[in-house]
Amino acid sequence: MDLKYDVVIVGAGAAGSICASEAGGRGRRVRLIDHSKKFGEKIRISGGGRCNFTNIHCGPENFISSNPHFCKSALTQFASKHFTDILDTAEIPYHEKHSGQLFCDNSSRDILNLLLQKITENKVELSLGESVTKIEKTNDRYRIYTDIACYSCTSLVIATGGLSIPKIGATKFGHEIALQFGHSLVSTKPGLVPLTFDTALLKHCADLSGIAVEAIVSCEGYSFSGGLLFTHRGLSGPSVLQVSSYWQSNKPVTINLAPLRSDSQKLNLHNLSKSNKLVKNILGQLIPQRLATSICAQMNLDKKLGEATETLIGSLDERVCAWTICPTGTEGYRTAEVTVGGVDTANLSSKTMESSIHQGLYFIGEVIDVTGHLGGHNFQWAWSSGWVAGQNA
Ligand SMILES: Cc1cc2nc3c(=O)[nH]c(=O)nc-3n(C[C@H](O)[C@H](O)[C@H](O)COP(=O)(O)OP(=O)(O)OC[C@H]3O[C@@H](n4cnc5c(N)ncnc54)[C@H](O)[C@@H]3O)c2cc1C
Structure with missing residues (x-):
């Protein structure tokens, strides 16, 4: 017996969380799954514990991708200003360090708590410490098998991030799912690394x-x-x-x-x-x-x-x-902040992040071949791509 959802999101990092709360806010029944027991570890440790969550000058020129135009639409639909508006409404204090880099005044936990609050408000069902073992598609539904349940949905969002820092949960699962569903990969390597x-x-x-x-x-x-x-x-x-x-x-x-x-x-x-x-x-x-x-x-x-x-x-x-x-x-993925390369953008819609090969399949965040420069651009990509998928999934 599978548990039926409109949207299942694999990966509860920055991209998966904003996507889940946006889709939930549209009244979609959403399940957000992460194999890590702790929520948003990468956000917590980022920016020396203060999370450099965006850059006010963020634009397409701050990204590396085989298609440098791909990131434009999402970055326009949900820009740095849109994210700071959310923080302002929640009265989360932040400051500019230099060159447009915005950091939390207190700690990255402010962002984590805000994401958790939005997920809860929008009735997203969150599973932590649950491993996805297999994904299948039959007719128009995706079936997601985990170590404890089977879920089915019409919209499946892959938000499993890049390969950096395996000890806090990074896997190549998203890349494998992309290949399984006929997408190609742009070769990967550690980025922002000594x-x-x-x-x-x-x-x-x-x-x-x-x-x-x-x-x-x-x-x-x-x-x-x-x-x-x-x-x-x-x-x-x-x-x-x-x-x-x-x-x-x-x-x-x-x-x-x-x-x-x-x-x-x-x-x-x-x-x-x-x-x-x-x-x-x-x-x-x-x-x-x-x-x-x-x-x-x-x-x-x-x-x-x-x-x-x-x-x-x-x-x-x-x-x-x-x-x-x-x-x-x-120093490799052990210390790299990001992964350069990933799911090829060639078969993804830049407006929605949906696959052009399989209706209802989405890829968001760092798993895609879009890699930001240092300075808050990688989180902005996670928010932007996650937000646009959240309006469409
Ligand atoms: C030490 C460090 C510091 C950083 N600092 C900054 C910064 O200050 N500013 C900035 O812009 N960027 C920073 N980055 C980069 C930024 O953290 C990432 O680009 C961003 O988190 C990507 O978001 P994401 O949601 O795509 O992936 P992630 O945040 O990596 O989330 C992916 C989630 O998927 C889960 N997952 C993976 N595989 C599976 C699976 N098989 N089943 C279930 N769940 C799975 C993981 O557990 C994880 O929770 C930093 C990165 C590191 C490593």
Whole structure:
């Protein structure tokens, strides 16, 4: 005996929850299922516990997808402003950190509680700790088998997210369902993830772990400015995370470690100080001293500026302003914030997120091949795509 619903949503993360509450608000009988015992873990841990829930400048240019136009309709139908209107009505305090990134003043629990409240108000039936084992379609109904029940529905929404952080519930289930129902996948890889070095480069940077600088990091024609952090495995920090979503294996990454102090990739050291000063101390006025000392030691520049040849100073310019490295990899899905790639948008409606192959089948959120930049764009995509599916499912 199956339990009959209008809408079943698999995955109670950001996208699944807003979709459920919108569909429930339209009077649809909705069941929202998640195999995790805890509700919205990713929301809870996001943004250092304060959830960077949107970005006021969010637009299509902040997304990576095989079809860069796909995200436009949903982002217009339910924009950043629509989400902040909901928070304003609920009197949830938030603030802009920088570059349009909005964070909760208190904690991400404010968002979790709001989502739970809306789900309850709209009579959504929520199952946590319930695993979906199989999905079938017979005639016009989808049958969802779990470890404890069987549900059937006319609208099935897959909101199982990406592959990052498996220990809090990420699975490839959504990708498998997409393949089962005739959709194709755009190949996946970890995004917004620290880059790692080989042993030789790590040895080179051994004493730099923990140093943070403002940098411009470039790869494959994309450049991002912001913080860069040396780690004991390689590099992290916002500018590195952003570029990681574009980085391909074996491709170089170029880094300007002194973007605010360099002029056309030159440090103009001679203009800065008297030539009887040590190069490392002059460089230490532009970048952290520990980094300056390490670079000078590696380049045999442990000498006074007046003693250094023009060629050596030219090499130093390049080492600081256009440091080119070949990362060996990334820290992978264990620490990645997102998954690049996913369900191909080719057979999805950009207006409703419905499959053009199977009526009543929807994909929303990170499971789709739409990946946001760092800064609240991924949650905005989850809200926008979830909201539009919630109006149609
Ligand atoms: C550490 C971290 C910090 C982040 N910080 C930010 C941030 O500050 N701002 C931002 O915009 N983005 C951030 N992100 C990205 C953002 O969290 C995701 O893009 C967003 O949560 C995606 O929403 P979603 O609903 O598509 O998927 P998710 O939120 O991942 O939800 C998917 C749900 O599906 C469930 N599920 C998976 N498989 C199954 C299955 N087989 N059966 C049943 N349920 C299943 C999972 O348990 C999960 O609850 C962060 C990500 C991480 C990992």
